[in-house]
Amino acid sequence: MQTLRYTDLTELPCVVDIMTAARVLGLSRTYAYQLAKREEFPCRVIRIGNCYRVPTAALLALLGADQAS
Numbered sequence: 001m002q003t004l005r006y007t008d009l010t011e012l013p014c015v016v017d018i019m020t021a022a023r024v025l026g027l028s029r030t031y032a033y034q035l036a037k038r039e040e041f042p043c044r045v046i047r048i049g050n051c052y053r054v055p056t057a058a059l060l061a062l063l064g065a066d067q068a069s
Contacts, residue, residue: 009065012056018045021054024063 004024012020018041022032025042035041036052044058 006065009056009060009063012059014057015046015053015055016059018052018054021045021059024059 004020009024016024018032018036019029021041021043022029025032027035032041033052036045036047039045041054043062044055046053046055
């Protein structure tokens with residue numbers, strides 16, 4: 001799995017799936033799901049049924065990219 005570049009972050013939708021968030025953070029699929037299930041994912045995760053969604057704003061805040069100019 002290839003991580004995303006900083007320039008790719010600006011093109012993300014408002015909410016991304018757990019795999020996209022994992023790519024941004026450089027996590028494996030398995031580890032990302034483990035963290036989400038244990039409620040230990042490093043940023044906010046929304047569970048909808050058996051799907052996990054991550055608000056892009058929370059992901060950017062985690063990375064400090066929301067403060068970049």
